[in-house]
Amino acid sequence: MRPKIINNEAHEATKLSLFSVQIDPNYVDSTTQPDPFKHYPKFYRRFPLDLENPFHSFLHFCSTITYQKIYREGAYALRVNPSAGALYPTEIYVQIRGVKGILDGIYHLEVETNSLTLIYELIDDGLEGYLLDNRLIKGCIFLVSCVYFRSSWKYKNRSLRYCFLDSGHHLGVIEASAYAQDYTSQILFDFDQLALNDDLGFENKEFVTAAIIVGNLKEKQIRRLRSPIPFVCGTDYFEPNRFVESGYKQTLLTTNHQPEILQPQFNFEKTKLIESIQNRRSARRFQKSEITQEAFFAVWESLNQPIATPSYEVIEIYAVIQSVAGIEAGIYRGKDGLKAGNFRDKMGYLCVNQAIARDSAVVFFFVSEFQNYRVALQLAGLLGQRVYLSATYVGLGCSGIGAFFDDETQAFLDVKGSILYAIAIG
Numbered sequence: 001m002r003p004k005i006i007n008n009e010a011h012e013a014t015k016l017s018l019f020s021v022q023i024d025p026n027y028v029d030s031t032t033q034p035d036p037f038k039h040y041p042k043f044y045r046r047f048p049l050d051l052e053n054p055f056h057s058f059l060h061f062c063s064t065i066t067y068q069k070i071y072r073e074g075a076y077a078l079r080v081n082p083s084a085g086a087l088y089p090t091e092i093y094v095q096i097r098g099v100k101g102i103l104d105g106i107y108h109l110e111v112e113t114n115s116l117t118l119i120y121e122l123i124d125d126g127l128e129g130y131l132l133d134n135r136l137i138k139g140c141i142f143l144v145s146c147v148y149f150r151s152s153w154k155y156k157n158r159s160l161r162y163c164f165l166d167s168g169h170h171l172g173v174i175e176a177s178a179y180a181q182d183y184t185s186q187i188l189f190d191f192d193q194l195a196l197n198d199d200l201g202f203e204n205k206e207f208v209t210a211a212i213i214v215g216n217l218k219e220k221q222i223r224r225l226r227s228p229i230p231f232v233c234g235t236d237y238f239e240p241n242r243f244v245e246s247g248y249k250q251t252l253l254t255t256n257h258q259p260e261i262l263q264p265q266f267n268f269e270k271t272k273l274i275e276s277i278q279n280r281r282s283a284r285r286f287q288k289s290e291i292t293q294e295a296f297f298a299v300w301e302s303l304n305q306p307i308a309t310p311s312y313e314v315i316e317i318y319a320v321i322q323s324v325a326g327i328e329a330g331i332y333r334g335k336d337g338l339k340a341g342n343f344r345d346k347m348g349y350l351c352v353n354q355a356i357a358r359d360s361a362v363v364f365f366f367v368s369e370f371q372n373y374r375v376a377l378q379l380a381g382l383l384g385q386r387v388y389l390s391a392t393y394v395g396l397g398c399s400g401i402g403a404f405f406d407d408e409t410q411a412f413l414d415v416k417g418s419i420l421y422a423i424a425i426g
């Protein structure tokens, strides 16, 4: 028996419907957008990443700018990770221990300058004190956090979803960058986040969503940070959103655990994977053209690989096939055809009248009767990142779709679980 759905209120309270988007179309004055980059003070020591060094290159591709776009209102710096509305609430911190040539410490990955900013030097203490069984980790511990106001500025309460989905995407980039360097990784969702938020100096303005370990466990025990890190605001101004703050806190309960942690085995050639991380972009339109079965199954295969985490949530994958050579159009769950038909107009409508959903070759939906909302959304985001990267790898376009009419999509797919995320390829 699945346990009762616990923190479903946040999902219920942030559903979109035809009515809700009419009364609140989400218009914002772009000149009031909060700063999308966190800056530690100038006097902190910074270490530029050198792409010739494989370890530096691994860190670089975990969080970096890959494209500059110039608009009338100003320049947009697009990154390895996609983000709802390109608002980039996520920040990455990495503890590095026992790596030759790098001082043992906790660093902020400063995407704007491609450098590591040293925010804390380790002695006998470290992030291990908040994780697992406190055992020393030689290598890296990444923390993904959210400076939530960057997203709540526009998306209000629904930004809670986007913070978690964006965090999942960032985990997916780190998973891929580690894979490209032959490192194994393990994702943790269940640890003492409240204490970490305090000790990292996040106040109520930033919160940790997950950790990912790329390193080896040793027998030594490590204690928590001996002194807290000073508060530095991730934005130039701040407006609190109590719904998001309490929605996050409600997800800090223990998650279900699975007995065995398996590593994904992707069919990616390593250098081509790095190129895909570098070149990944969101498609802004599709041409209704047909894709090959081979390309479709390459994407499908990446979705079916295990996620290396002790946490457990079932994410069901539905595919609305619109144009794949040799496969009848219709709704599929896994490989099972549920209902044949051409649903292009319906797809466009359900995704809040977005042509990308109508014109794509396939729209995937991630559905879950989750126990922990934060974990389920991050797993959906991570799977979304696999779709982006595998689609890029085989030459397809892709776009995440966070805006859909929740109840109508659920009814269309005829599912009990909540719709967490949609993603289109073509």
Ligand SMILES: Cc1cc2nc3c(=O)[nH]c(=O)nc-3n(C[C@H](O)[C@H](O)[C@H](O)COP(=O)(O)O)c2cc1C
Residues within 6 Å of the ligand: 078, 079, 081, 082, 083, 084, 085, 086, 162, 165, 166, 169, 280, 281, 282, 283, 354, 356, 399, 400, 401, 402, 403
């Ligand atoms: C959680 C999430 C939801 C998104 N939702 C939409 C959407 O509903 N419609 C859309 O056109 N793009 C959507 N996107 C794509 C973003 O607009 C895109 O990632 C962002 O503009 C940055 O561009 P890039 O992905 O090319 O780097 C979404 C992305 C994410 C990660």
